[in-house]
Amino acid sequence: MVASGEFKLSKAPHRLSLAYLPEEELQWTTVWLREVIERDCRLEASVFGIEGRYAREVLKRCKWPLKTVCGSQGLADAYHRPRFKRIWLPKSDLPIFQPSQVTELHPKPSGYLSPLTRTNIEALRVHKGQILLTCSGTIGNCTLAWRTLDGAIFSHDIIRITCKSESDTGYVYAFLRTKIGQALIRTNEYGAVVSHIEPHHLENIPIPDPPLALKKRIHDLVIRSYNLRDESNELLEKAEQILYEALNLPPIEKLRPRYFDESVDLCNYTRKLSQLDGRLDATYHNPLVDVILDELRKGAAEVTTVADPRISKRIILPGRFRRVYVQEGQGAVYFTGKHILELDPSDKKYLSFSRHARRIREELTIRHNMLLITCSGTLGNIVLCPRHWDGWVMTHDIIRVVPADTDVAGFLWVFLSSDYGQELIRRCAYGAVVPHIEDHHVAQVAIPLLKDDEVQAEINRLALQANEKRTEAYYAEQEAIRIVNEEVIHAAKNPASSGALII
Numbered sequence: 001m002v003a004s005g006e007f008k009l010s011k012a013p014h015r016l017s018l019a020y021l022p023e024e025e026l027q028w029t030t031v032w033l034r035e036v037i038e039r040d041c042r043l044e045a046s047v048f049g050i051e052g053r054y055a056r057e058v059l060k061r062c063k064w065p066l067k068t069v070c071g072s073q074g075l076a077d078a079y080h081r082p083r084f085k086r087i088w089l090p091k092s093d094l095p096i097f098q099p100s101q102v103t104e105l106h107p108k109p110s111g112y113l114s115p116l117t118r119t120n121i122e123a124l125r126v127h128k129g130q131i132l133l134t135c136s137g138t139i140g141n142c143t144l145a146w147r148t149l150d151g152a153i154f155s156h157d158i159i160r161i162t163c164k165s166e167s168d169t170g171y172v173y174a175f176l177r178t179k180i181g182q183a184l185i186r187t188n189e190y191g192a193v194v195s196h197i198e199p200h201h202l203e204n205i206p207i208p209d210p211p212l213a214l215k216k217r218i219h220d221l222v223i224r225s226y227n228l229r230d231e232s233n234e235l236l237e238k239a240e241q242i243l244y245e246a247l248n249l250p251p252i253e254k255l256r257p258r259y260f261d262e263s264v265d266l267c268n269y270t271r272k273l274s275q276l277d278g279r280l281d282a283t284y285h286n287p288l289v290d291v292i293l294d295e296l297r298k299g300a301a302e303v304t305t306v307a308d309p310r311i312s313k314r315i316i317l318p319g320r321f322r323r324v325y326v327q328e329g330q331g332a333v334y335f336t337g338k339h340i341l342e343l344d345p346s347d348k349k350y351l352s353f354s355r356h357a358r359r360i361r362e363e364l365t366i367r368h369n370m371l372l373i374t375c376s377g378t379l380g381n382i383v384l385c386p387r388h389w390d391g392w393v394m395t396h397d398i399i400r401v402v403p404a405d406t407d408v409a410g411f412l413w414v415f416l417s418s419d420y421g422q423e424l425i426r427r428c429a430y431g432a433v434v435p436h437i438e439d440h441h442v443a444q445v446a447i448p449l450l451k452d453d454e455v456q457a458e459i460n461r462l463a464l465q466a467n468e469k470r471t472e473a474y475y476a477e478q479e480a481i482r483i484v485n486e487e488v489i490h491a492a493k494n495p496a497s498s499g500a501l502i503i
Contacts, residue, residue: 028050029050029053051183051186051187052183052184052186052187054183055180055183055184055187056184056206058180058489058490059180059206059207059208059489061492061493062208062488062489062490062491062492062493063491063492063493064208064209064210064488064491065208065209066206066207066208066209067206067207067208067209068202068203068204068205068206068207069161069172069175069176069202069203069205069207070161070199070200070202070203070205071202071203074202074203074207075163075164075165075168075171075172075207075209076131076161076162076163076164076168076172076202077161077162077164078133078159078160078161078162078199078202079159079160079199080135080156080157080158080159080160080198080199081119081120081123081124081155081156082119082156083156084117084118084119084156085117085118086111086113086117087113087114087116087117088111088112088113088114089112089113089114090112091112091253092112092113092114092115094112094113094114094115094117094121094153095109095111095112095113095152095153096109096110096111096112096113096124096153096154096155097109097110097149097152097153097154097155098110098154098155099134099135099136099137099138099141099154099155099157099158100134100137100138102132102134102141102142102143102154102158103141103142103143103339103342103343103346104341104342105229105232105233105341105342105343105470106148106232106233106236106341107149107341113153121153124153124154124155124156125151125152125153125154126145126149126150126151126152126153126154126158126160127145127150127151128145128146128147128149128150129144129145129146129162129163129166129169130144130145130160130161130162131143131144131145131160131161131162131163131169131172131173131176132144132145132149132154132158132159132160132161133158133159133161133176133185134157134158134159135157135158135159135196135197135198135199136157136195136196137157137195138195139185139186139195139196139197140176140182140185140186141346142173142176142177144169144170144173144222144226146223146226146227146229146230147226147230148229148230148233159197159199159202161202166219167212167215167216167219168215168219169219169222169223170215170218170219170220170221170222170223170480171215171218171219171222171484172207173222174218174221174222174477174480174481174483174484175207175208175484175488175489177477177481178481178484178485178489180485180489181205181207184205184206185197185205188201188202188204188205208488208489210487210488210491214483214487214488217483218480218483218484218488221476221477221479221480221483222476222477222480224473224476225473225474225476225477225480226473228469228470228472228473228476229343229469229470229473231466231469232466232467232469232470232473233466235462235463235465235466235469236414236417236462236463236466238462239410239414239458239459239462239463239466240414240417240418242455242458242459242462243414243415243418243459244418246299246450246451246452246455246456246459247295247296247299247300247448247450248295248298248299249295249296249299249420250295251419252292252419252420252423255288255291255292255295256291257269257286257287257288257290257291258287258290258291259287267287269285269287271285279430281430283426283427283429284427284428284430286423286427288423289423289424289427292420292423292424293446295420296420296446296448299448299451300448300449300450300451301448301449301450301451302448302449303446303447303448303449304446304447304449305443305444305445305446305447306401306412306442306443306444306445306447307443307444308447309404310404310408310449311403311404311408311412311447312401312402312403312404312412313402313403313404314400314401314402315399315400315401315402315439315442315443316363316399316400316401316402316439317375317396317399317400317438317439318359318363318364318396319363319396320396321356321359321396323351323356324351324352324355324356325349325350325351325352326350326351326352327350328350329350330350330352330353331350331351331352331353332350332351332353332356332360332364332365332391332392332393333348333350333391333392333393334348334349334350334351334364334392334393334394334395335347335348335349335392335393335394335395336394336395336397337374337375337376337377337378337381337394337395337397337398338378340372340374340381340383340394340398341381341383343470343473343474343477344474344477344478351364351393360393363396364393364394364396365391365392365393366385366389366390366391366392366393366394366398366400367385367390367391367402368385368386368387368389368390369384369385369403369406369409369464369467370384370385370400370401370402370403371383371384371385371400371401371402371403371409371412371413371416372384372385372394372398372399372400372401373398373399373401373416373425373442374397374398374399375397375398375399375436375437375438375442376397376434376435376436377397377434377435379425379426379429379435379436379437380416380422380425380426382413382416382417382421383413384409384410384413384463384464384467386467386468386470386471386474387467387468387471388471388474388475399437399439399442401442406460406464407457407460408460409460409463409464410459410460410461410462410463410464410466410467411456411459411460411463412447413463413467414459414460414462414463415447415448416445421445424445424446425437425441425442425445428441428442428444428445
Protein backbone atom coordinates (compact mmCIF):
# COMPACT_ATOMS: atom_id res chain seq x y z
CA MET A 1 0.00 0.00 0.00
CA VAL A 2 1.43 3.35 -1.05
CA ALA A 3 0.44 6.97 -0.69
CA SER A 4 -2.18 8.88 -2.63
CA GLY A 5 -3.96 12.23 -2.48
CA GLU A 6 -6.77 12.84 -0.03
CA PHE A 7 -10.50 12.89 -0.73
CA LYS A 8 -11.80 16.35 -1.59
CA LEU A 9 -15.07 17.86 -2.74
CA SER A 10 -15.95 18.99 -6.22
CA LYS A 11 -18.82 21.20 -7.35
CA ALA A 12 -19.51 18.79 -10.22
CA PRO A 13 -23.27 18.25 -10.52
CA HIS A 14 -22.95 14.48 -10.42
CA ARG A 15 -24.55 12.30 -7.80
CA LEU A 16 -22.09 10.54 -5.52
CA SER A 17 -21.38 7.13 -6.94
CA LEU A 18 -18.62 4.56 -7.17
CA ALA A 19 -18.83 5.10 -10.93
CA TYR A 20 -16.86 8.33 -10.46
CA LEU A 21 -13.78 6.61 -9.11
CA PRO A 22 -10.87 7.02 -11.53
CA GLU A 23 -9.83 3.97 -13.53
CA GLU A 24 -6.15 3.28 -12.93
CA GLU A 25 -4.01 0.18 -13.38
CA LEU A 26 -2.76 0.57 -9.81
CA GLN A 27 -5.07 1.59 -6.98
CA TRP A 28 -3.24 3.12 -4.03
CA THR A 29 -3.94 5.02 -0.84
CA THR A 30 -2.40 6.00 2.50
CA VAL A 31 -3.20 4.13 5.70
CA TRP A 32 -2.81 5.52 9.21
CA LEU A 33 -1.63 3.26 12.04
CA ARG A 34 -4.82 3.97 13.97
CA GLU A 35 -6.84 2.64 11.01
CA VAL A 36 -4.88 -0.61 11.11
CA ILE A 37 -5.56 -0.95 14.84
CA GLU A 38 -9.27 -0.15 14.35
CA ARG A 39 -9.45 -2.94 11.74
CA ASP A 40 -8.15 -5.66 14.07
CA CYS A 41 -4.54 -5.11 12.95
CA ARG A 42 -5.27 -6.51 9.52
CA LEU A 43 -2.71 -5.68 6.83
CA GLU A 44 -4.47 -6.91 3.69
CA ALA A 45 -4.72 -4.17 1.07
CA SER A 46 -8.37 -5.04 0.37
CA VAL A 47 -9.36 -3.96 3.90
CA PHE A 48 -8.22 -0.43 3.05
CA GLY A 49 -9.28 -0.58 -0.62
CA ILE A 50 -10.00 2.69 -2.33
CA GLU A 51 -13.64 1.75 -3.08
CA GLY A 52 -14.31 1.03 0.58
CA ARG A 53 -12.59 4.25 1.72
CA TYR A 54 -14.57 6.19 -0.84
CA ALA A 55 -17.83 4.58 0.35
CA ARG A 56 -17.08 5.54 3.97
CA GLU A 57 -16.34 9.13 2.94
CA VAL A 58 -19.68 9.25 1.10
CA LEU A 59 -21.50 8.06 4.22
CA LYS A 60 -19.73 10.65 6.39
CA ARG A 61 -21.38 13.34 4.26
CA CYS A 62 -24.84 11.74 4.63
CA LYS A 63 -27.34 13.92 6.50
CA TRP A 64 -28.61 11.00 8.59
CA PRO A 65 -26.83 9.65 11.71
CA LEU A 66 -24.70 6.55 11.18
CA LYS A 67 -25.11 3.22 12.93
CA THR A 68 -23.69 -0.17 12.03
CA VAL A 69 -25.40 -3.05 10.26
CA CYS A 70 -24.90 -5.39 13.23
CA GLY A 71 -23.70 -5.23 16.81
CA SER A 72 -24.97 -3.77 20.09
CA GLN A 73 -25.50 -0.38 18.42
CA GLY A 74 -26.48 -1.85 15.08
CA LEU A 75 -29.78 -2.40 13.32
CA ALA A 76 -29.53 -6.21 13.27
CA ASP A 77 -27.94 -9.34 14.69
CA ALA A 78 -26.10 -11.93 12.58
CA TYR A 79 -24.76 -15.46 12.87
CA HIS A 80 -23.73 -18.42 10.79
CA ARG A 81 -23.44 -22.12 11.52
CA PRO A 82 -20.26 -24.19 12.07
CA ARG A 83 -18.87 -26.37 9.32
CA PHE A 84 -20.00 -29.99 9.17
CA LYS A 85 -19.46 -33.11 7.10
CA ARG A 86 -22.50 -33.96 5.02
CA ILE A 87 -23.98 -37.43 4.63
CA TRP A 88 -25.88 -37.51 1.34
CA LEU A 89 -28.93 -39.53 0.33
CA PRO A 90 -30.52 -39.87 -3.15
CA LYS A 91 -33.77 -38.51 -1.64
CA SER A 92 -34.93 -37.60 1.86
CA ASP A 93 -37.09 -35.17 3.81
CA LEU A 94 -34.05 -32.90 4.29
CA PRO A 95 -33.37 -31.07 1.02
CA ILE A 96 -30.42 -28.66 1.22
CA PHE A 97 -29.56 -25.61 -0.88
CA GLN A 98 -26.13 -24.19 -1.68
CA PRO A 99 -25.03 -20.56 -1.11
CA SER A 100 -24.73 -20.07 -4.88
CA GLN A 101 -28.51 -20.56 -5.10
CA VAL A 102 -29.33 -17.84 -2.61
CA THR A 103 -30.30 -15.31 -5.28
CA GLU A 104 -32.25 -17.72 -7.48
CA LEU A 105 -35.94 -16.97 -7.86
CA HIS A 106 -37.15 -20.54 -7.41
CA PRO A 107 -34.20 -22.72 -6.31
CA LYS A 108 -34.37 -26.49 -6.41
CA PRO A 109 -32.49 -28.61 -3.82
CA SER A 110 -28.85 -29.33 -4.64
CA GLY A 111 -29.04 -32.58 -2.66
CA TYR A 112 -30.60 -34.36 0.30
CA LEU A 113 -29.11 -34.82 3.76
CA SER A 114 -29.27 -37.94 5.87
CA PRO A 115 -30.77 -37.52 9.38
CA LEU A 116 -27.50 -39.11 10.56
CA THR A 117 -25.53 -36.00 9.54
CA ARG A 118 -23.68 -34.87 12.66
CA THR A 119 -24.91 -31.30 13.04
CA ASN A 120 -27.95 -29.45 14.30
CA ILE A 121 -29.96 -29.66 11.09
CA GLU A 122 -32.84 -27.58 12.45
CA ALA A 123 -30.41 -24.74 13.17
CA LEU A 124 -29.46 -24.73 9.48
CA ARG A 125 -32.98 -23.71 8.49
CA VAL A 126 -33.57 -20.10 7.49
CA HIS A 127 -36.72 -18.27 8.48
CA LYS A 128 -39.04 -15.74 6.95
CA GLY A 129 -37.73 -12.21 7.42
CA GLN A 130 -34.03 -13.11 7.60
CA ILE A 131 -31.55 -11.50 5.24
CA LEU A 132 -29.22 -14.15 3.80
CA LEU A 133 -25.69 -13.08 2.84
CA THR A 134 -23.09 -15.29 1.15
CA CYS A 135 -19.88 -15.28 3.18
CA SER A 136 -17.52 -17.65 1.35
CA GLY A 137 -16.26 -17.69 -2.22
CA THR A 138 -18.50 -15.11 -3.86
CA ILE A 139 -18.98 -12.53 -1.12
CA GLY A 140 -21.98 -10.28 -0.63
CA ASN A 141 -24.79 -11.89 -2.66
CA CYS A 142 -27.91 -11.42 -0.59
CA THR A 143 -31.58 -12.24 -0.59
CA LEU A 144 -34.54 -12.04 1.75
CA ALA A 145 -36.00 -15.29 3.05
CA TRP A 146 -39.71 -15.00 2.40
CA ARG A 147 -42.37 -17.64 1.74
CA THR A 148 -40.39 -19.57 -0.89
CA LEU A 149 -37.36 -20.07 1.38
CA ASP A 150 -39.05 -20.14 4.79
CA GLY A 151 -37.74 -23.24 6.57
CA ALA A 152 -35.25 -24.14 3.83
CA ILE A 153 -31.93 -25.71 4.84
CA PHE A 154 -28.79 -23.84 3.76
CA SER A 155 -25.18 -24.71 4.38
CA HIS A 156 -22.91 -22.97 6.90
CA ASP A 157 -21.62 -20.54 4.23
CA ILE A 158 -24.60 -18.22 4.66
CA ILE A 159 -24.76 -15.42 7.24
CA ARG A 160 -28.27 -15.08 8.66
CA ILE A 161 -29.14 -11.45 9.50
CA THR A 162 -32.18 -10.69 11.68
CA CYS A 163 -33.16 -7.05 12.09
CA LYS A 164 -34.11 -5.83 15.56
CA SER A 165 -37.04 -3.89 14.12
CA GLU A 166 -39.20 -5.47 11.44
CA SER A 167 -39.41 -2.22 9.46
CA ASP A 168 -35.60 -2.19 9.16
CA THR A 169 -35.52 -5.51 7.28
CA GLY A 170 -36.26 -4.22 3.80
CA TYR A 171 -34.13 -1.13 4.40
CA VAL A 172 -31.02 -3.08 5.47
CA TYR A 173 -31.50 -5.48 2.56
CA ALA A 174 -31.76 -2.62 0.04
CA PHE A 175 -28.68 -0.91 1.53
CA LEU A 176 -26.62 -4.09 1.21
CA ARG A 177 -27.70 -4.33 -2.45
CA THR A 178 -26.35 -0.86 -3.32
CA LYS A 179 -22.85 -0.35 -4.73
CA ILE A 180 -21.88 1.44 -1.52
CA GLY A 181 -23.10 -1.48 0.59
CA GLN A 182 -21.34 -4.03 -1.61
CA ALA A 183 -18.06 -2.06 -1.49
CA LEU A 184 -18.18 -1.99 2.31
CA ILE A 185 -18.82 -5.73 2.50
CA ARG A 186 -15.83 -6.48 0.26
CA THR A 187 -13.45 -4.45 2.45
CA ASN A 188 -13.92 -7.06 5.19
CA GLU A 189 -13.15 -10.19 3.22
CA TYR A 190 -10.13 -12.33 4.01
CA GLY A 191 -8.51 -15.46 2.59
CA ALA A 192 -5.72 -15.97 0.07
CA VAL A 193 -7.54 -18.44 -2.19
CA VAL A 194 -11.21 -18.50 -1.13
CA SER A 195 -12.56 -15.23 0.22
CA HIS A 196 -14.56 -15.18 3.47
CA ILE A 197 -16.27 -12.77 5.80
CA GLU A 198 -17.56 -13.40 9.32
CA PRO A 199 -20.70 -12.12 11.08
CA HIS A 200 -18.66 -9.83 13.34
CA HIS A 201 -17.34 -8.01 10.26
CA LEU A 202 -20.84 -6.57 9.80
CA GLU A 203 -20.29 -4.66 13.05
CA ASN A 204 -17.74 -2.53 11.16
CA ILE A 205 -20.06 -1.59 8.29
CA PRO A 206 -21.69 1.84 8.76
CA ILE A 207 -25.28 2.36 7.66
CA PRO A 208 -27.34 5.57 7.77
CA ASP A 209 -30.31 5.58 10.14
CA PRO A 210 -32.98 7.75 8.45
CA PRO A 211 -36.45 8.46 9.90
CA LEU A 212 -38.82 5.53 10.36
CA ALA A 213 -41.20 6.77 7.64
CA LEU A 214 -38.42 6.71 5.04
CA LYS A 215 -37.19 3.28 6.11
CA LYS A 216 -40.76 1.96 5.99
CA ARG A 217 -41.20 3.19 2.39
CA ILE A 218 -38.14 1.23 1.40
CA HIS A 219 -39.15 -1.81 3.47
CA ASP A 220 -42.62 -1.91 1.92
CA LEU A 221 -41.20 -1.86 -1.62
CA VAL A 222 -38.82 -4.73 -0.83
CA ILE A 223 -41.60 -6.77 0.76
CA ARG A 224 -43.83 -6.08 -2.26
CA SER A 225 -41.01 -7.35 -4.50
CA TYR A 226 -40.67 -10.59 -2.53
CA ASN A 227 -44.44 -11.11 -2.34
CA LEU A 228 -44.54 -10.85 -6.14
CA ARG A 229 -41.71 -13.38 -6.46
CA ASP A 230 -43.55 -15.82 -4.22
CA GLU A 231 -46.77 -15.31 -6.19
CA SER A 232 -44.82 -15.99 -9.38
CA ASN A 233 -43.45 -19.23 -7.95
CA GLU A 234 -46.89 -20.32 -6.79
CA LEU A 235 -48.33 -19.74 -10.28
CA LEU A 236 -45.56 -21.82 -11.86
CA GLU A 237 -46.08 -24.63 -9.34
CA LYS A 238 -49.80 -24.58 -10.10
CA ALA A 239 -49.11 -24.67 -13.85
CA GLU A 240 -46.79 -27.67 -13.46
CA GLN A 241 -49.34 -29.48 -11.31
CA ILE A 242 -52.02 -28.97 -13.98
CA LEU A 243 -49.58 -30.25 -16.62
CA TYR A 244 -48.87 -33.44 -14.65
CA GLU A 245 -52.59 -34.03 -14.07
CA ALA A 246 -53.47 -33.42 -17.73
CA LEU A 247 -50.84 -35.92 -18.90
CA ASN A 248 -51.47 -38.29 -15.96
CA LEU A 249 -47.74 -38.27 -15.16
CA PRO A 250 -46.42 -39.85 -11.95
CA PRO A 251 -43.45 -38.31 -10.11
CA ILE A 252 -40.42 -39.11 -12.25
CA GLU A 253 -38.68 -41.00 -9.44
CA LYS A 254 -41.49 -43.59 -9.58
CA LEU A 255 -40.75 -44.51 -13.19
CA ARG A 256 -39.07 -47.88 -13.60
CA PRO A 257 -36.83 -48.27 -16.67
CA ARG A 258 -36.65 -51.64 -18.39
CA TYR A 259 -33.18 -53.19 -18.11
CA PHE A 260 -31.67 -56.04 -20.13
CA ASP A 261 -30.78 -58.07 -17.04
CA GLU A 262 -32.76 -57.22 -13.92
CA SER A 263 -30.80 -59.70 -11.79
CA VAL A 264 -27.67 -57.52 -11.52
CA ASP A 265 -27.36 -54.22 -9.67
CA LEU A 266 -26.15 -52.38 -12.76
CA CYS A 267 -27.80 -50.15 -15.34
CA ASN A 268 -27.67 -52.29 -18.49
CA TYR A 269 -29.66 -52.21 -21.70
CA THR A 270 -29.52 -52.95 -25.41
CA ARG A 271 -29.91 -50.73 -28.46
CA LYS A 272 -30.59 -51.60 -32.08
CA LEU A 273 -28.29 -50.15 -34.71
CA SER A 274 -31.23 -48.23 -36.15
CA GLN A 275 -31.73 -46.50 -32.76
CA LEU A 276 -28.20 -45.18 -32.27
CA ASP A 277 -28.76 -41.78 -33.97
CA GLY A 278 -25.01 -41.61 -34.48
CA ARG A 279 -24.43 -41.51 -30.69
CA LEU A 280 -22.40 -44.15 -28.83
CA ASP A 281 -22.45 -42.46 -25.39
CA ALA A 282 -24.51 -44.48 -22.92
CA THR A 283 -26.23 -41.47 -21.35
CA TYR A 284 -27.94 -40.61 -24.65
CA HIS A 285 -29.59 -44.02 -24.67
CA ASN A 286 -30.71 -43.94 -21.02
CA PRO A 287 -33.72 -46.32 -20.84
CA LEU A 288 -35.47 -43.84 -18.54
CA VAL A 289 -36.02 -41.67 -21.63
CA ASP A 290 -37.95 -44.50 -23.31
CA VAL A 291 -40.26 -44.73 -20.30
CA ILE A 292 -40.75 -40.93 -20.28
CA LEU A 293 -41.69 -40.91 -23.97
CA ASP A 294 -44.12 -43.79 -23.43
CA GLU A 295 -45.80 -41.87 -20.59
CA LEU A 296 -46.06 -38.74 -22.74
CA ARG A 297 -47.57 -40.61 -25.67
CA LYS A 298 -50.19 -42.21 -23.41
CA GLY A 299 -51.34 -38.90 -21.92
CA ALA A 300 -50.91 -36.44 -24.80
CA ALA A 301 -52.93 -35.84 -27.94
CA GLU A 302 -49.64 -35.69 -29.83
CA VAL A 303 -45.91 -35.69 -29.09
CA THR A 304 -43.96 -33.36 -31.35
CA THR A 305 -40.59 -31.60 -31.01
CA VAL A 306 -39.32 -28.11 -30.21
CA ALA A 307 -38.47 -27.64 -33.91
CA ASP A 308 -42.16 -27.98 -34.88
CA PRO A 309 -43.30 -24.65 -36.45
CA ARG A 310 -46.28 -24.73 -34.09
CA ILE A 311 -43.80 -24.62 -31.19
CA SER A 312 -40.91 -22.40 -32.31
CA LYS A 313 -39.93 -19.98 -35.06
CA ARG A 314 -36.17 -20.12 -34.56
CA ILE A 315 -33.52 -21.73 -32.35
CA ILE A 316 -30.36 -19.64 -31.96
CA LEU A 317 -26.94 -20.66 -30.65
CA PRO A 318 -24.44 -17.79 -31.10
CA GLY A 319 -20.86 -18.61 -31.96
CA ARG A 320 -17.96 -18.07 -29.55
CA PHE A 321 -16.20 -14.72 -29.66
CA ARG A 322 -13.68 -12.57 -27.83
CA ARG A 323 -15.57 -10.04 -25.71
CA VAL A 324 -14.69 -6.37 -25.31
CA TYR A 325 -16.19 -4.83 -22.16
CA VAL A 326 -16.82 -1.15 -21.49
CA GLN A 327 -18.03 0.95 -18.56
CA GLU A 328 -21.64 1.07 -17.38
CA GLY A 329 -23.78 3.17 -19.71
CA GLN A 330 -21.39 2.78 -22.65
CA GLY A 331 -22.48 -0.64 -23.90
CA ALA A 332 -25.18 -3.31 -23.86
CA VAL A 333 -26.04 -4.96 -20.54
CA TYR A 334 -24.39 -8.39 -20.72
CA PHE A 335 -24.54 -11.39 -18.39
CA THR A 336 -23.76 -15.11 -18.44
CA GLY A 337 -25.71 -18.29 -17.85
CA LYS A 338 -24.41 -18.63 -14.29
CA HIS A 339 -27.04 -16.19 -13.02
CA ILE A 340 -29.83 -16.92 -15.48
CA LEU A 341 -32.22 -17.93 -12.67
CA GLU A 342 -31.88 -14.61 -10.83
CA LEU A 343 -34.29 -11.70 -11.02
CA ASP A 344 -31.48 -9.16 -11.46
CA PRO A 345 -28.31 -11.01 -12.57
CA SER A 346 -25.48 -10.09 -10.23
CA ASP A 347 -22.66 -10.53 -12.75
CA LYS A 348 -23.77 -7.88 -15.25
CA LYS A 349 -21.10 -6.38 -17.48
CA TYR A 350 -21.33 -4.08 -20.48
CA LEU A 351 -20.46 -5.24 -23.99
CA SER A 352 -19.01 -2.76 -26.46
CA PHE A 353 -21.52 -1.65 -29.13
CA SER A 354 -18.83 -0.55 -31.54
CA ARG A 355 -16.89 -3.84 -31.45
CA HIS A 356 -19.87 -6.22 -31.40
CA ALA A 357 -22.66 -4.34 -33.18
CA ARG A 358 -23.51 -7.01 -35.76
CA ARG A 359 -23.32 -9.90 -33.30
CA ILE A 360 -25.41 -8.02 -30.72
CA ARG A 361 -28.03 -7.23 -33.34
CA GLU A 362 -28.27 -10.67 -34.96
CA GLU A 363 -27.45 -13.21 -32.23
CA LEU A 364 -26.87 -11.99 -28.70
CA THR A 365 -29.81 -9.71 -27.90
CA ILE A 366 -32.60 -11.39 -25.94
CA ARG A 367 -36.27 -10.46 -26.28
CA HIS A 368 -39.35 -10.64 -24.10
CA ASN A 369 -40.85 -14.18 -23.97
CA MET A 370 -37.81 -15.75 -25.63
CA LEU A 371 -36.93 -19.08 -23.98
CA LEU A 372 -33.33 -19.15 -22.69
CA ILE A 373 -31.56 -22.48 -21.99
CA THR A 374 -28.06 -22.96 -20.56
CA CYS A 375 -26.08 -25.23 -22.88
CA SER A 376 -22.60 -25.52 -21.36
CA GLY A 377 -21.47 -26.66 -17.92
CA THR A 378 -24.74 -26.67 -15.98
CA LEU A 379 -27.26 -27.81 -18.59
CA GLY A 380 -30.95 -27.15 -18.87
CA ASN A 381 -31.46 -24.14 -16.60
CA ILE A 382 -34.40 -22.45 -18.30
CA VAL A 383 -36.09 -19.10 -18.02
CA LEU A 384 -38.66 -17.26 -20.09
CA CYS A 385 -37.12 -13.86 -20.80
CA PRO A 386 -38.97 -11.35 -18.59
CA ARG A 387 -39.98 -7.95 -19.89
CA HIS A 388 -37.24 -6.10 -17.97
CA TRP A 389 -34.50 -8.13 -19.74
CA ASP A 390 -35.78 -7.19 -23.18
CA GLY A 391 -32.86 -5.73 -25.19
CA TRP A 392 -30.17 -7.03 -22.84
CA VAL A 393 -27.38 -9.26 -24.16
CA MET A 394 -26.50 -12.78 -23.02
CA THR A 395 -23.50 -15.05 -23.44
CA HIS A 396 -23.03 -17.40 -26.38
CA ASP A 397 -23.48 -20.30 -23.92
CA ILE A 398 -27.24 -19.76 -23.93
CA ILE A 399 -29.56 -21.29 -26.54
CA ARG A 400 -32.38 -18.95 -27.50
CA VAL A 401 -35.70 -20.48 -28.55
CA VAL A 402 -38.10 -18.05 -30.21
CA PRO A 403 -41.61 -19.43 -29.52
CA ALA A 404 -44.10 -19.61 -32.37
CA ASP A 405 -46.31 -17.15 -30.46
CA THR A 406 -47.35 -16.17 -26.95
CA ASP A 407 -50.00 -18.93 -27.00
CA VAL A 408 -47.28 -21.55 -26.59
CA ALA A 409 -44.36 -19.69 -24.92
CA GLY A 410 -45.49 -20.23 -21.33
CA PHE A 411 -46.54 -23.85 -21.90
CA LEU A 412 -43.14 -24.62 -23.44
CA TRP A 413 -41.40 -23.06 -20.42
CA VAL A 414 -43.43 -25.09 -17.93
CA PHE A 415 -42.82 -28.42 -19.67
CA LEU A 416 -39.08 -27.97 -20.28
CA SER A 417 -38.61 -26.81 -16.67
CA SER A 418 -40.33 -29.93 -15.32
CA ASP A 419 -38.42 -33.06 -14.28
CA TYR A 420 -39.59 -34.75 -17.48
CA GLY A 421 -38.42 -31.94 -19.72
CA GLN A 422 -35.09 -31.66 -17.91
CA GLU A 423 -34.36 -35.37 -18.42
CA LEU A 424 -35.10 -35.06 -22.14
CA ILE A 425 -32.68 -32.12 -22.42
CA ARG A 426 -29.86 -33.64 -20.38
CA ARG A 427 -29.86 -36.92 -22.35
CA CYS A 428 -28.46 -34.97 -25.32
CA ALA A 429 -25.33 -33.84 -23.45
CA TYR A 430 -21.88 -34.58 -24.81
CA GLY A 431 -18.36 -33.80 -23.57
CA ALA A 432 -15.96 -35.69 -21.31
CA VAL A 433 -15.27 -32.89 -18.83
CA VAL A 434 -17.64 -29.99 -19.49
CA PRO A 435 -21.02 -31.14 -20.84
CA HIS A 436 -22.57 -29.31 -23.78
CA ILE A 437 -25.70 -29.38 -25.89
CA GLU A 438 -26.25 -27.77 -29.29
CA ASP A 439 -29.19 -26.04 -30.93
CA HIS A 440 -30.04 -29.15 -33.00
CA HIS A 441 -30.26 -31.16 -29.76
CA VAL A 442 -32.85 -28.76 -28.36
CA ALA A 443 -34.70 -28.89 -31.68
CA GLN A 444 -35.31 -32.64 -31.28
CA VAL A 445 -36.52 -32.54 -27.65
CA ALA A 446 -40.02 -34.04 -27.39
CA ILE A 447 -42.94 -31.73 -26.52
CA PRO A 448 -46.43 -33.10 -25.69
CA LEU A 449 -49.55 -31.32 -26.92
CA LEU A 450 -52.50 -31.76 -24.56
CA LYS A 451 -55.81 -33.32 -25.48
CA ASP A 452 -57.69 -30.37 -23.97
CA ASP A 453 -56.75 -27.08 -25.65
CA GLU A 454 -58.28 -25.06 -22.82
CA VAL A 455 -56.10 -26.78 -20.21
CA GLN A 456 -53.00 -26.11 -22.31
CA ALA A 457 -54.06 -22.46 -22.67
CA GLU A 458 -54.53 -22.22 -18.88
CA ILE A 459 -51.00 -23.54 -18.25
CA ASN A 460 -49.67 -21.01 -20.74
CA ARG A 461 -51.62 -18.16 -19.13
CA LEU A 462 -50.36 -18.99 -15.64
CA ALA A 463 -46.75 -19.08 -16.85
CA LEU A 464 -47.00 -15.73 -18.64
CA GLN A 465 -48.67 -14.19 -15.60
CA ALA A 466 -45.85 -15.54 -13.41
CA ASN A 467 -43.29 -13.95 -15.71
CA GLU A 468 -45.03 -10.56 -15.54
CA LYS A 469 -44.97 -10.70 -11.75
CA ARG A 470 -41.20 -11.15 -11.90
CA THR A 471 -40.88 -7.91 -13.84
CA GLU A 472 -43.09 -6.11 -11.31
CA ALA A 473 -40.89 -7.51 -8.54
CA TYR A 474 -37.76 -6.24 -10.29
CA TYR A 475 -39.07 -2.69 -10.60
CA ALA A 476 -40.25 -2.64 -6.98
CA GLU A 477 -36.78 -3.64 -5.77
CA GLN A 478 -35.05 -1.18 -8.10
CA GLU A 479 -37.23 1.61 -6.74
CA ALA A 480 -36.27 0.67 -3.17
CA ILE A 481 -32.56 0.74 -4.11
CA ARG A 482 -33.04 4.08 -5.89
CA ILE A 483 -34.57 5.63 -2.77
CA VAL A 484 -31.70 4.32 -0.61
CA ASN A 485 -29.18 5.83 -3.02
CA GLU A 486 -30.86 9.20 -3.60
CA GLU A 487 -32.71 9.93 -0.36
CA VAL A 488 -30.47 8.17 2.17
CA ILE A 489 -26.86 7.64 1.05
CA HIS A 490 -26.55 10.73 -1.14
CA ALA A 491 -28.69 13.03 1.00
CA ALA A 492 -25.88 15.45 1.92
CA LYS A 493 -25.76 17.37 5.20
CA ASN A 494 -25.30 20.61 3.26
CA PRO A 495 -27.23 20.38 -0.03
CA ALA A 496 -25.38 23.43 -1.38
CA SER A 497 -22.09 21.55 -1.28
CA SER A 498 -23.35 18.38 -2.91
CA GLY A 499 -21.11 17.08 -5.63
CA ALA A 500 -18.81 14.25 -6.47
CA LEU A 501 -15.93 13.07 -4.34
CA ILE A 502 -12.72 13.35 -6.35
CA ILE A 503 -9.50 11.61 -5.45
